[in-house]
Amino acid sequence: MLTKQHVKSVILASMTTMPLTLWTAGAGALEPIEALGKNIFFDEKLSIPANKQACASCHDPARGWILPDSRINATTVVAPGAKPHALGNIKPPANAYASFSPPFRRGNFGPFVVGWEGGNFWDGRAEGCGAKSGAKCPTTTGGAASETIRLSDLPSGLQAAYRKYLGPIADQALNPFPNDVEQNIREKNVCQRVKTAKYKNLYRQAFGGNIDCSPNPKNNPAYRGSFKLLAVALAAWQSSSDVNSFSSKRDKALAADPDHKFPLVGFTDQENQGHDLFYGITSALNPSGKRANCNVCHNGVPQGQPPDRTGEAPHQLYADNRFHNIGVPFNREIPEVGKGTKVGLKAHVSSVPAGNFRTPTVRNVAKGLHGGFVKAFAHNGWFKSLESLVHFYNTRDVLQRCESLGIVHATEKEALKNNCWPASEFANPAAFVIGNLRLTAAEEAALVAYLKTLTDTHTPTRP
Template structure:
């Protein structure tokens, strides 16, 4: 880990605690209508670190507001990319995605006309939304029981922790006074303090009868739906970027930004996937499909170094350095999962080969949001790129510049390493765009106009 890892973790945890305190203050002094209740509840849930196995990691640990609700630890963005879980020695295999505008994703479906999967949440689309009719809500249900994230061994453990929370009454107001009328076993505290995964012989180690399990499942759904309600609120998805002001006639692009937008929509073909809206559409800058861009392997990704068994007997990555992320294809091949985030439609299983190594097209909104100009963010599922300049240069020159080995002196400038996976590489919208350095810079300037919180003289105060 980076030398300042512990210090940066402590800083982020302190920031999260401060946001949580302000949310409590808001709840205490505000008369909330139904919408206000569920959004405030969702915010409290996102910033509550007690909902992890060791009570040290909130959902927001990997998704803080001042980075566009994605990774807030600069040293990790520059190195390991993925973030540690409640068990601090365990890491995920991908860069944290942004929460912002994620709640607008449609339920995952197959568009036969275009021959593509559309919707869902996560890089691999596995939060399909088929059960709750909200991919965003189903996304929220994955980290609590993921061994490399919040690490609870049973979804009922989260409900047990909620029953002890200081905002329990608000939860009951939103989802019913009987939400926690559950007979908890005597060993529930011990079980819920034991990191996942649960033993294979006992996949639901909080032993509840059928009616109590059903009530716990409903509360777990309520947890997820409240988070989704918060994430679609103006606090997280506000549509207040300079781009939005320009579209409503309250601001103007600079000449360079205007050129970048013209290129974005034209020569650079960016909006073929990062759609800026059409009739009746919000300009979300994604089409919710998936693609393999041919991004090089990132040798710093922590998952490559987790081939062994940890002190708790868990082996995150049996393939070690041979690991190749299967993307959407891996999700489509998964027919069973304790988290419920397996392929819900058997007719999609034959599509696995077609979607191997593809990853969901992210929104470009807030792609440059950062706490300070020099703060380093990471881009793509494996965090290979460290700046928008690198991303645009790759789109422009991937198929033009020679192939080189990682850490070559010209890497990212005059040559590119081979793709992490050469299967299903997108050859249509990128690779040889013929952009000049000035045109690349103009596109970067336009992308920066997608950062929310823009103020004009009339809005500043």
């Protein structure tokens, strides 16, 4: 009887000849509301000055949905705004798969994890509570929170069809346009520019009428309602398979594998070993059952699906959408952002400790890493490579502190040169889970190899 290894060559051959549409519906046609959102996402005219910034300017699909400027990623990290000399103050997060984040809510996740999950942004302030009928919004008081879009903001005849797009991803879409360090354009101006855009007919197809940019009635002008619908369209596209394609090597190999279980015949031994370390699975490639503990935070599936403890779910999200302090050092290279300024969840929920940030997915973390392109990792972009980030997780509490060598607020380059790690920017980082994993250099490399299998092969094209 044939074994998995006997059919390896057959599987690998079939994987190279199967059409992309087998792996991703992202190659198919979009619904009008999704196509409208896609056009808005790439439209640089939706900024002041015009032609300066689009959503895609900070979330480039070809680079894993992050800032596509290698020089900035390697140094100052934060994105320039449309307005001259305007700068952000935190690294733009990737937005693919962000539509799976649940509405912001309380939870009991154990003694070492703050009791909140969901939302969008690093601090979860785009709560998405409008997706829940009668929900109180914002959930908390005393902290920053985004405006929400409710079912009543949708045309009555479309509420049943479009309510699925309400939530954190729609609320997040309300924010970058009027932000003066991002697109710097007011709601009425966004409405007016879409009204004359080449894709204006998509609005009519999606919402059943022409976009209304009237300033009346004064207490709730029509342009505000239209602006919210544009945010819903952005959410629709960001919820589509054009963005969330599940088309990585991992997804293809898992689907093609004879029993859909690891080790995958479409993987190298190093990649399979990286998976086993990621999940702490005892196997022939990980005989001592070493745990890198990546799955403690980077593990999750869409709501309603059973938990995935072995990383074999077809729609593994690689994020728990909760908030953690992993001990990231202060990044002195971000202009005009002092130590302890960006506090994460505490900016939204004042009662929690500073330094907890929402877990990003590790899908596409390696996308675009070619030709010397530099990506920045973690909320403040202190890490400049996956190798460095994995090494930090492994040895954070083993290597000497850079401060003991007289290096204050060391950069990643300085830390690696001196074989040290700086102290955490915020007190009480996660212990036991990371910091002293006792992984070898080869095992660190296996983890990086596995992370690279999570790169989607489908990349949305500009409309």
